[in-house]
Amino acid sequence: MSETAAEEVAVEATALGKKYPDRKLRTMGFRRGSSPGRRFRKGGKGGKGEERHSGVPGAAGPVGEAWALRDCDVRIPAGRICALVGPNGAGKSTLLAHAAGLLPPTSGDIRVLGTAPGEARERIAYVAQDKPLYPQLTVEATLRLGAELNPERWDAEAAWRVVDGGELQPGAVVRQLSGGQRTRIALALALGKRPSLLLLDEPMADLDPLARHELMGLLLAEAADTGTTVVMSSHILGELATACDHLVLLDRGRVRLAGEVDEIVAGHALVTGRGPLTELGSHTVIESQVTGRGVSALLRTERPVTGDWEVSEPSLEEVLLGHLRSSRAEAARSTAAAVSTTASPPASTPTATSTSTTASTTNSTSTGREALS
Structure with a gap:
């Protein structure tokens, strides 16, 4: 039995939080739009104490700090191929770096393979977005270094299978490679x-479609053969739907959705009809929009949808984009409410509260594909 087979949970985070100071972001080399977080915009009218956008929507803080993760709870079972998805700045890279033991949390706790990340480092492999390698080494020397650093675990055949698939020459120098x-x-x-746990941060982003398909197949075959748990962040939703059996959706530093892929899709429904949304009161409306045929909505369901509605099963992409658009709409409403409260005195009469089970309702005709870009 492999080491991961004896573990019930590969990665478990509880109320995990990470706050980056602006100077730390500069030291780590992050640019605007990169992860984790986004570098602060300099200048402007604000002085000391001014709040600036951190790249994590809704997580702005005093000058010089930004929450990349906030009260983040994650539980990834062992033996899964897990997709970690979300928009830029959602905290994906930060979460992976914590699981690899490369970052200490500001708050909360994270455990991998039943122990602290640092204690499990020998059983963890981590591939960062920039894939740091020694540029002066040859391909052969690089793999020889891998063997010397991991003498008890190294599998030369597995490593060379990946290299040979790209028709790379052993004597090729790394700096000359694409x-x-x-x-x-x-x-x-x-x-x-x-490894027992393989952490991949956008591993296939710079591969052509054919190479991406081949490497994904090889990766899945190796994981199935060894029982390795794989957690990989990606924006390529179409491939994730067929390659992964578990999913974690991050947005604004928190988990928005998590679970087995089949169960997530089966727990949602697309409905179209002319009836009012109040007829769907027993279901959670993730988002809705007015169409030429009336109203269409994405629902989170626990029972069959009844009434005069056309019901279909959504794709994984439709589910993820629906939740992200809903999250952005919630953030916009919260920001507007905060601005209104600051600008206006308290109302003399209490505000009525809704008893609807609806999570959020938006009126959008956008495809929303930019939500994960």
Whole structure:
């Protein structure tokens, strides 16, 4: 039995939080739009104490700090192929770096393979977005270094299978390789370690479609053969639907949705009809929009939808985009409410509260594909 088979949970985070100071972001080399978080916009009219946007919507703080993760609860069962998805700045890279033991949390706790990340480092392989390699080494020397650093676990055959698939010459120097070829080398090092937990941060982003398909197949085959738990962040939703069996959706530093992929899709429904949304009161409306045929909505269901509604099963992409659009609408409403409260004196009469079970309702005709870009 593999080491991960004896573990019930591969990654478990409880109220995990990470706050980056602005100077730390500069030291780590993050640029605006990169993860984790986004670098602060300098200048402007604000002085000391001014709040600036951190790249994590809704997580602005005093000058010089930003929450990349806030009260983040994650539980990934062992043996799964888990997709970690979300928009830029959602906290995906930060979460993976915590699981790899490279970052200490500001608050909360994270455990991997039943222990602290640092204590499980020998059983963890991590491939970062920039895939750092020694540029002066050859392909062969790089794999030899991997063997020397992991003498008890190294599987040379597994590593060379990844390299040979790209028709790379053993004597090729790393600095002369393309981005996609360097990705192969980084994945070869990770798989050659025979890890119990494999953490991949946008691993296939710089590969062409054919190479991406081939490497994904090899990765899944290796994981199935060894029982390795794989957690990978990605924006390629179409491939995730067929490659992954578990999913975690992050937005604004928190988990928005998590679970088995099949159960997530089966727990949602797309409905179209002319009836009012109040007829769907027993279901949670994630988002809705007015169409030429009346009203269409994405629901989170626990029982069959009844009434005069056309019901269909959504795709995984439709579910994820619906939740992200809903999250953004909630953030916009919260911001507007906060601005209104600050600008206006308290109302003399109490505000009525809704008893609806609806999570959020938006009126949007956008496809929303930019939500994960």
